[in-house]
Amino acid sequence: MAQKTLLKGRVLSFTGTPFEGEPTEAVKISEAVLIENGRISSVSDADSLHNAHPEAKVVDHGQHVILAGFVDAHVHYPQTAMIASWGKRLIDWLNTYTFPEEMKFGDAAYASEIANRYLDLTAAHGTTTMCSYCTIHPESVDAFFLAAKQRGQRVVAGKTCMDRNAPDGLRDTVQTAYDQSQTLLEKWHGIDRLSYAITPRFSPTSTPEQLEAMGALWAEHPHCLMQTHLSEQTDEIAWVRDLFPDARDYLDTYEKFGLLGPNGLYGHVIHLEARERDRLRQVDAALIHCPTSNTFIGSGLFDMAGLMRDGHRVGLATDTGGGSSFSMLRTMASAYEIGQLRGTPLHAAQLLWLGTVGSARTLRLDDSIGNIAPGMEADLIVLDLASTPAIAQREACADDLWEAIFPTIMMGDDRAIAEVWIAGQPVRT
Structure with missing residues (x-):
């Protein structure tokens, strides 16, 4: 029965x-x-x-x-242990806190410990699905998917790829990024309630050759999601401009390598230029709002009202551990506060929708979860x-x-x- x-x-x-x-x-x-x-x-x-x-x-x-x-559309589970680290802008924060912590995830036992700790903490806060960056280490991906599989949980995750502007021991190569991502994708994608996301961290930490390889992998598996970061801070955008002098804008550093599409997830997207907004909408890409992170690291104020009015798909995320809480309720509160600062406060129904249906839509999972x-x-x-x-x-x-x-x-x-x-x-x- x-x-x-x-x-x-x-x-x-x-x-x-x-x-x-x-x-x-x-x-x-x-x-x-x-x-x-x-x-x-x-x-x-x-x-x-x-x-x-x-x-x-x-x-x-x-x-x-x-x-x-709750559906959390952009997290870094490996940053669980260093959440709420004091006082840095994005690039210094990565170098001071994030990269040293992520170095530890080549140890399968440590990766498993943090993956299970993270899933315990988020379940306690009512989050049942999330889309996570792992580290460059395949062990970090295996640990996260195995922990979620044992819990019967629907999650999305992928190996973070970066081959420059990161410490020794936290860089892969063009070939290893492609090969390991493909192997992990074939191992985990579609198993039980697990989905793989191709994951170049962001343009500054990938050479053009690696971005091209990730674009090629995505073209071979277009049903998968691809997640990355875009236009989080003004100094980051200036850095991208220096690294890619021929690019029309930040988004172009993804677009020219095949990393712009309807299954793309672009985190933060605060300081978008007009062309970027138009192209993201044209391809029906997903934009992920990370309000506690944006205020904690001092990134800026997301244009929720304008982007929703223009027809973008928008989700909500804690951005653990740049975000300062595991709680989607706290994230909704921060989204409300940012809306107030922009003169466009959000209704409670809109906040709950963003943390459930809206985020599920960004992950192309709204036929299964979020309502x-x-x-x-x-x-x-x-x-x-x-x-x-x-x-x-x-x-x-x-x-x-x-x-x-x-x-x-x-x-x-x-x-x-x-x-x-x-x-x-x-x-x-």
Whole structure:
């Protein structure tokens, strides 16, 4: 007999995009969701589902909100141990903190320890899927995918490739980048819930020859995602201009080598020129907003309103460990604050959409995860809207559900995550 679980609560699902029209009109609130064999079977009123499936195990979450698990579209799991490192701009921060930590991931045991630690921490914060950079070491990729596979978790990841402007021991070559990436892709892509992403770190750390090789690999596997960084800081952009004097702009350093396409993920994208914005939209590339990272490292203010208005696909990300939190709730709060600084504050429905459906869309996974609808994979979280005394006293005087949810977005952390389900199984209760 099929295993069935009926979760009762305030079930939040998206029926449209809250960036078009009144945000709340894109949301439906139901009473219960039925999980069957790792997938969402039905969403409806509680009595109807209970009467139709009396054999289902019932878990009643009362007034808690049930929604899709958070999807983090840009992370560096190897930076887990050095998250929140003090006071550097991007290039100095990489040299001082990131690269020394990433040197350790040739050790398979250490890579496994951090991969499991990272997945524990993120699950505690309600993140059920993420797209991660690994290091140049194949061991770092194997460790991450194996840890996710053992948990039944849907993740995307890839070997980071860089053959210049990095320390000895943290550079590969044109050939090893291509060969190892291809081997890892063939080993892991499509296994269970795992997907491979071709991963040149960013133009400054790859020679033109390596970028060309990554473009060739992507052309051979166009169904895979490709992830990289673009226009994060002004001094980074100046560095790219020096390294690629013939390029029209930063994006051109990818485009000329076959690294621009509809399955491309471009992290940060803060200081885009008009041509870059137009080309990214034309090819339907994905743009990933990393607000806590952008403020922590002093990068700038992402143009959410303008990019969404122009029709870009935008996702949300913690950017661990440039980002200063593992929490997508904290990331949503930071996105709200950046929107305020630009004069375009985001509604709670828009923030939740960005951290679920929006990020799933950027990963081309919105047919499987990121929403609560029949047929979707059952990656779910349960939000306690009164998880701390400070949040509870604000929620108690809320006039509607959105006013009740917003304090949890702004002040919530792992204490707000009452339960997490991955592939239809509870993983944190």
